Amino acid sequence: MAQLRNVAIVGFAQLPVVARDEHRTATEMLYPAVRQALEQCGVGRDDIDYQIAGSTDYMDGRPFGFVAALESMGSWPPREDLHLEMDGIFCAYYAWLRMQAGYCDTALVVAHGKVSEGEPRRVSNLQMDPYYHAPLGIDATASSALQASMFMARTGVSDRDLARVAARNRKHGASNPDNQLRSAVSAEELQNTPFVVEPLRAGYLPPVGETATCLILAAEGKAERLCDRPVWIHGVEHRSELQTLGARDLSRSAGAKLASEKALAMAGLDRADQVDFAELAATNPAEEMVLCEALGLDPFGTRPVLNPSGGPLCADPIMSTGLIRLGEAFRQLSGRAGERAVSGAERALVHGQQGHCLQTNIVWICGTKRRWS
């Protein structure tokens, strides 16, 4: 691996995830997040070179929904800018890549989505190919259930195992003030909740929630000035797969496996379990177990700690879910995680995704020390 530029996360802010913010539009929610992230870094808007936003028009219920984010990002004078129709974690990737190319040293990465205004399950149906899958009425919960069934059939994982994974997330999530669900619930209780789409129970699925998020990235030289404890990027890679549900083995995630192998290699690591904790953007326990298998993590192990934030089960604001994972790695590794801090944590694995059944995956490795000297 050629030597790359050391780039760090130097700031992160989010609004607490709520079912519905009655007082602000999607992009109005963004303004306080951007302000807070800049304040953390002690800089003004003009001190950031590049800006990039993640959102999707169908969640916003309007074409060009992201254009209004230019106001909340302080886009005057005009800024070097981009918008991806993707979770903010992919925007962070492109900002990182621009720094590798030497085009910028600092970047503002935001994500927004007023999920409560529309019906995310219907929108997830419209993501399917319009000829064969969408007319069947499959939404993200239904496709996840197909995946869960295949995984359980292949591995022998039981409903009880799913409940244990969900309970672990709920337990961790109880101490995260930004979560929508902030109470620990036992595996027994979760296993007694009704099926939404069998084998997925209500207790295994996140509620609809919304927020706005802002992450600041900076390259070495600038990063140290913006943050007393920058969190350095050691490796990152992403991979997409075919959408067609019948064309891939849904019980495995080849894309997550490949992305993590590449990201680990970039980070100079052999195995994912060499990190202290992992933040995984899986939205149900079966998906989390498919992901753990692909990454080589033990869903019932004690180290690496999985989802110290509580994970998406406790807060799943679409378009920000991935970026929050990266923000959580920053909070943990820079000593800002409060009572949910993972003791002695120096290295983290972060995962983001989009599409149905882990169709597109991104894996990051971050640490408290610079990767390249």
Place this chain on the structure above:
Amino acid sequence: MAFTAPPDDAVKYVESLVWLPYHYVAGDYRAVYLRALKDKRILGSRCDKTGKVFVPPVINSPESFAPCSEIVEVSDCGTITTFCIVNIPVIGRNLELPYVAASVVLDGADIPIFALIQECRPEEVHMGMRVEAVWKPDGERQGDHEDILHFRPTSRPRSGEWPRPL
């Protein structure tokens, strides 16, 4: 088991009628603006840093990046900066063609609004023309954007006392 007959023509299209309900939040700033229309008042918000006034109110100035926390009232009378004469119908509104869509800076505001100009012939409209709001009659205003029926030419001079803090 019953089978339907195969189609006579090659299948070329899949018809999909997308039905997606949305429940949009106005946001507090837009809500206060809409409510004031009921009282024939047009509100804006003033930038904490530059003092510039945005109509309808916004939560921050994109220019200074400061909050716009003070809600102020501006005039319902303003000046046309530019316009076009529209000859095709607009979805969601039944307007007699042609009609004039203009960019109007209300007295006391620092950014323009888009406005419908009526009660004059399109060829009489010009840049710099003074116009005033024509309101729905008392008792009929609902607190929505239709409370202003349109703008029309006026001889009212530019007002010096706006914007007025609330």
Place this chain on the structure above:
Amino acid sequence: MRRPVAVVGVGQTHHASRRSDVSIAGLVREAVDRALLDAGLEHKDIDAVIIGKAPDMLEGVAQPEQYLVGAVGAHLKPMLRVHTAGSVGASTAITAATHVASGLYNRVLTVAFEKQSEGNTMWALSPNLPFTPPLVAGAGGYFAPYCREYIARSKAPLHIGPLTMVYARENGARNEYAHLREPVTIEQVMDTPMLWDPIRFGETCPASDGAVAMILASEELARKGPRKPAWIKAGYTFAEAMWVPNRDQVSPKAGQMCARKVYEAAGITEPWKEIDTAELYVPFSWFQAMWLENLGFCPEGEGWKAIDRGDTRFGGKLPIDPSGGVLCTNPIGASGMLRLAEAALQVMGRAGAHQVEGAKTALGHAYGGGAQYFAMWIVSSEL
């Protein structure tokens, strides 16, 4: 780490108001296959795919890139989806160029498309949102007042808009892929109905189905290719907020800044002299005169004079939109990338019947939103 990047393959579909012979995936694949064939490459040679299109509501598929992974050959590859309103095609290609410039990718496929006939464009672009009075009828209704403002400021004679369309159609007639290929006279344009005065029907772009793809490669791989590449000298994307007091929508600051940045990076000090041809994003004829000023080709108030003198005509001093441009072909999401791809074809010397003789340096440009998003690149026949 920044390193040279070249265009080594270009492919586009034939554009039409309805390409009912192909699905969305089939349309995209047509452009991708042509680009790969052009570069003498196969899918296995591609490291990543960067895809762009305008609002998803145009086709009624949410984040359709997920469904198109197979069609673009992105299975188990990195793929990003860009959306920056009308400028998206151009910003997508620039995003792809950054991938190669970073040193982390050697060959990247970039593709942009729109299949407007699949849905209802007027519906998709003018949703009846609450809290906003429905007043602006389509993009023309939004931009017409600024064309009027330009005419007032520059005192341009009123035949400039129609004349621009006449030149565009002359060019479109030479481009085998263009949607509108019949020449028109100034009288014919003048006789079309005035939609949004000062914009006539005859001065607007069509609605097209179409797609375009390019393969971008590192210097080493570009030199191994079957033919001469187009070198990307600079590419940037800028955006500005909408509600800025005194924001100038006739000559937006983001456009000026983006142009300045690409010229500086490409070592251009006098664009009129040093650039041989430009593909500008002109959806309504008056915008060509406006962009000539905004991009620094002409002093303020004099863009229309270059058109009036015939300098911008094919064979003139600075041919603009030799492909016929957006005025002849407008698959929205692909339109910006078509500008960049056509600029590349010109400096490769492969633009066929609309080749500008001896073109060595070309500008590709696109804009979007309420004249808020800008994306441009400069390509050259020499590194």
